[in-house]
Amino acid sequence: MAEVLLKIDGIVKRFGGLVALSEVGLTINKGEIYGLIGPNGAGKTTLFNVLTGLYMPDEGSFTFNGQNLFRAKPHVVVGAGIARTFQNIRLFKEMTALENVMVGRHIRSKAGALGAVLRDPRTMAEERAIRDKAMELLAYVGITEVAHEFAKNLSYGHQRRLEIARALATEPKLLALDEPAAGMNPRETEELKALMEKIRASGVTVLLIEHDVKLMMGLCDRIAVLDYGKKIAEGVPEVVRRDPKVIEAYLGVAHE
Amino acid sequence: MNTMTKQPASAKKVATFVASAIVLAVLPFIVGGTFGNSWVRTLDFALLYVMLALGLNIVVGFAGLLDLGFIAFYAVGAYTFGLLASPHFSLDMPFWITLPLGALFAAMFGVMLGTPVLKLKGDYLAIVTLGFGEIIRIFLNNLNAPVNLTNGPQGINLITPIEVAGFSFGKPHEFFGITFNGVYMYYYLFLALTVLVVIMAWRLQHSRIGRAWVAMREDDIAAAAMGINIRNIKLLAFALGALSGGVAGGLFASFQGFISPESFGLLESIMILAMVVLGGMGNIPGVILGAVVLTVVPEVLRDVIGPLQMATFGKMIIDPENARMLLFGLALVVMMLVRPEGMLPSKRRKAEFEDAKEGV
Amino acid sequence: MDIFIQQILNGLVLGSIYALIxxxxxxxxxxxxLINFAHGEVVMVGGMVTVSVVSALMAAGLGLPPLALILIGLMVxxxxxxxxxxTIERVAYRPLRKAQRLAPLITAIGVSIVLQQLAILVWGRNYIPFPPILDHDVIQIFGASITRLQMVIIVLCLAIMGGLLLVVEKTxxxxxxxxxxxxxxxAGLMGVNVNTIISATFVIGSALGAIAGLMVATNYEQVHYYMGFMIGLKAFTAAVLxxxxxxxxxxAGGILLGIIESLGxxxxxxxxxxxxxxxxxxIFAFAVLIVVLIFRPSGLLGEKMADRA
Known part of the structure; x- marks a missing residue:
């Protein structure tokens, strides 16, 4: 039996009178690649923001790795081991690629203002470790050569990879990727797929939102489908693909 | 780039360092000998303002929090020192108590101001901090009744100069048969402290904390999503900025021997913000340059505008004080139109301003 | 109770001026x-110019009635x-429309300082009394007193504000x-000339500021180069409120702030x-400002801003 990493139940999120998520529940197991799909406006990104602490859900429960994360602040969520990327890349544009990844180490390091000013040996050692780890991660996603470029000057594909490296720097147990393949050409998408397999093989669980249903079917171990803020299906791709509710949801928007 | 990894100091760097140390050491003698002691006093003030501007730069430049009430922390530091070391309460505490205490109080005020405004950004933050600064000033002005705490508009007089082991910085001293006025003593004291503040600011900038500030300034949502505790890192910026302001305030009180609410008005806050912005926000050398220019140039103008008018027109057409402020206002406008990134911008800031121009 | 009504009346007078600004x-x-930091100085200039024109007309000895004097002063x-x-918009703000937010704020502060200093240059540093043409008749309401002039201020403010709302809604x-x-x-794509609209906004706002300047001048019966700063700040608070x-x-915010202040x-x-x-x-204005921004940054009548990631 697979070990549960993340479990949410009955999650409700409202914006004013609008119910964006209604009683959504799902479980993600350790070591899998879990996909989240659904038509535009189905609430994928909202759910994603709830799972990464950017939105406070109104009702429900949220446990991760045995820790209660219901209405937890983003930095607590990251500390517990969930890291994310953004659909519309949110790098620190005027920081170098290396600095971006170093920021990702923030939660796993401790030096405070006093250490920064005094530069005691421990702080210096930690700073070196932050830097080394960041370089290692840049190499891991294959963009060492642009380490000292401003993030905004990187190519689109490199920016996507940098965002993943920055997220990995927080040492996540669950890496949540919001449409990482958006705007990529087929070759880049293939490379990204390989990177995700590599990340999973290293023991990190992956949560993925993607528009490209075909890509998701080939890559994910399990998939949940959202429509109008509700989960309408969850399971292995073969089963989900044949689910009449899913087909209806997608056909329903297809001729829009 | 990262400066924490030790690089062998090049001969050129060492030479620059030694040269600037010598220049800074003999500067008061050159200035004092050529233009008189009042100009050494101006140098002292320039150093005080460098400390203040570097403090504000932590808040505005590093963390991106627009603060228009920074002078309040200067006031807190100054009044702490003044009240504890003057005849007003018949107290005479030594500086090593009053100065740290003032810094601590200022930092506490920083956190007090910072906590309610955590969610505010940009202009709104500027206006609220401005209001906070005015509130502090109004209290200083009025807390002379029914209990006389601050002595109201009259201010606090006869504040004890800083004294180390019987050596008073306020009195003239004789070395090698030459008498040095107090302004010279204070110059070296302020210089030493300024160097400390510069090192502090520099090291903070190039640390884990400094990176978190930049990250928050550039995109607070992404920063939070990377595990930065936005609340703490913001409050830390307010506290550390206020701390520097508090130290500078204490030094100001002991140096002047007199403080009153008038020294802590909005215009002073604007002046310090202008030093940071015109110098080059976020860039320590830029901020230092800004502080020095905005302290020295108005003094020069004070001396030049009057005589210049007498020489050209034979009479005073415009009062020098008036002309000075007029030029300051114009300089703010022109600088923002022509070079919004400041005289010496950091690479990062420059890039940000270019983005803004392109409408990114 | 009399004090209460008296303070409410005072608050209404003050509040309608705040509202106008x-x-x-x-x-x-x-x-x-954009926060037009220099707006308070426009009010100051309005007050100063009115006083100067009225004084000059009186010195010319044309024997005009007080109302005519004030109307001419106001028109100028x-x-x-x-x-x-x-001019302020053209010179100081338009070139910075795409710039970072800090830049226009600093220019606005610069413009403010320049206008204050120019005012010192023209009118000096001292308080200038309003020429002695004001009517001081007092009306009693529920045991509280208000001058006819203050009544006029309130009514006029309300009329102008109503007019402005009509312009914005109907034209x-x-x-x-x-x-x-x-x-x-x-709006630009739809054929609206955005530059003209922005200029018009500044011009209309400044006209209201000038009228407010006259009201401040008549209410306090004096003008001063620094009078725009505090009143501008308070009016801004009213706008945020x-x-x-x-x-x-x-x-609503202006009137409410005026009443809070007088009662306080x-x-x-x-x-x-x-x-x-x-x-x-x-202190009340600042306290109100801080409390509002913390608890309801969108203000009393503003739409609630949605939190967006």
Missing amino acids: ALGYTMVYGIMG AVAACMLLGF KLGRAMRATSQNPAV GGIGNLAGAV AGYIGDLTGGFLGSHYQD
């Missing part, structure tokens, strides 16, 4: 998202301030202004057991 802030903010002041507002110019504040780019960008909100000043001594006196009056 707050409209200037809120219009500009609604359209450009309104014209001067409209020109001033137009073509108003429609273009609303469109621009929604989305300047789209009502919900910045919202015209009706500015009016009237009762602060009692409330604090005599520890704080009425010279703390100025």
Whole structure:
């Protein structure tokens, strides 16, 4: 039996009178690649923001790795081991690629203002470790050569990879990727797929939102489908693909 | 780039360092000998303002929090020192108590101001901090009744100069048969402290904390999503900025021997913000340059505008004080139109301003 | 009880002046998202010009009645301030429309300082009394007194504000202004000349500022180069209180702030057991500002801003 990493139940999120998520529940197991799909406006990104602490859900429960994360602040969520990327890349544009990844180490390091000013040996050692780890991660996603470029000057594909490296720097147990393949050409998408397999093989669980249903079917171990803020299906791709509710949801928007 | 990894100091760097140390050491003698002691006093003030501007730069430049009430922390530091070391309460505490205490109080005020405004950004933050600064000033002005705490508009007089082991910085001293006025003593004291503040600011900038500030300034949502505790890192910026302001305030009180609410008005806050912005926000050398220019140039103008008018027109057409402020206002406008990134911008800031121009 | 009604009346007078100035802030903010820090100085210039013109006309000995003197003074002041507002936008803000937010704020502060210094240059540093033509007849209402002049101030303010709302809601110019504040780019595509609209906003706001300047001058019977700073700040607070960008909100916020301030000043001594006196009056505006921004940053009538990631 697979070990549960993340479990949410009955999650409700409202914006004013609008119910964006209604009683959504799902479980993600350790070591899998879990996909989240659904038509535009189905609430994928909202759910994603709830799972990464950017939105406070109104009702429900949220446990991760045995820790209660219901209405937890983003930095607590990251500390517990969930890291994310953004659909519309949110790098620190005027920081170098290396600095971006170093920021990702923030939660796993401790030096405070006093250490920064005094530069005691421990702080210096930690700073070196932050830097080394960041370089290692840049190499891991294959963009060492642009380490000292401003993030905004990187190519689109490199920016996507940098965002993943920055997220990995927080040492996540669950890496949540919001449409990482958006705007990529087929070759880049293939490379990204390989990177995700590599990340999973290293023991990190992956949560993925993607528009490209075909890509998701080939890559994910399990998939949940959202429509109008509700989960309408969850399971292995073969089963989900044949689910009449899913087909209806997608056909329903297809001729829009 | 990262400066924490030790690089062998090049001969050129060492030479620059030694040269600037010598220049800074003999500067008061050159200035004092050529233009008189009042100009050494101006140098002292320039150093005080460098400390203040570097403090504000932590808040505005590093963390991106627009603060228009920074002078309040200067006031807190100054009044702490003044009240504890003057005849007003018949107290005479030594500086090593009053100065740290003032810094601590200022930092506490920083956190007090910072906590309610955590969610505010940009202009709104500027206006609220401005209001906070005015509130502090109004209290200083009025807390002379029914209990006389601050002595109201009259201010606090006869504040004890800083004294180390019987050596008073306020009195003239004789070395090698030459008498040095107090302004010279204070110059070296302020210089030493300024160097400390510069090192502090520099090291903070190039640390884990400094990176978190930049990250928050550039995109607070992404920063939070990377595990930065936005609340703490913001409050830390307010506290550390206020701390520097508090130290500078204490030094100001002991140096002047007199403080009153008038020294802590909005215009002073604007002046310090202008030093940071015109110098080059976020860039320590830029901020230092800004502080020095905005302290020295108005003094020069004070001396030049009057005589210049007498020489050209034979009479005073415009009062020098008036002309000075007029030029300051114009300089703010022109600088923002022509070079919004400041005289010496950091690479990062420059890039940000270019983005803004392109409408990114 | 008499004190209570008296303070409410005082608050209404003060509040309607705040409201008039707050409209200037809120219009500009609604359209450009910019705090026109120099608006308080426009009010000051309005007051100064009126006083100068009235004094000059009296010195000329034409024997005009007081109402005519004030009307002529006001017309000159309104014209001067409209020109001033137009110029400020052109010189100091338009080139920075795409710049980072800090830049226009600093320019605005610079413009403020320049205008104050120019005022010193022209009118000097001293308080200038309003020429002695004002009527001091007092009307009694529920045991409280108010001068006829103050009644006129309240009524006039309300009339002007009503007129402005009509302009914004019913005219073509108003429609273009609303469109621009929604989305300047789209408004531009729809054939609205955004530059003209922004200029018009500044000009109208400045005209209101000039009228407010006259009212401040008559109410306090003096003018001063620094008079715009505090009143500008308070009017800005009023705009925030009502919900910045919202015209009706500015009016409501102005009147409410005026009343809070007078009641506060009237009762602060009692409330604090005599520890704080009425010279703390100025603190109320800032306290209100801080409390509103913390608990309801969108203001009383503003729309709640959705949190977006």
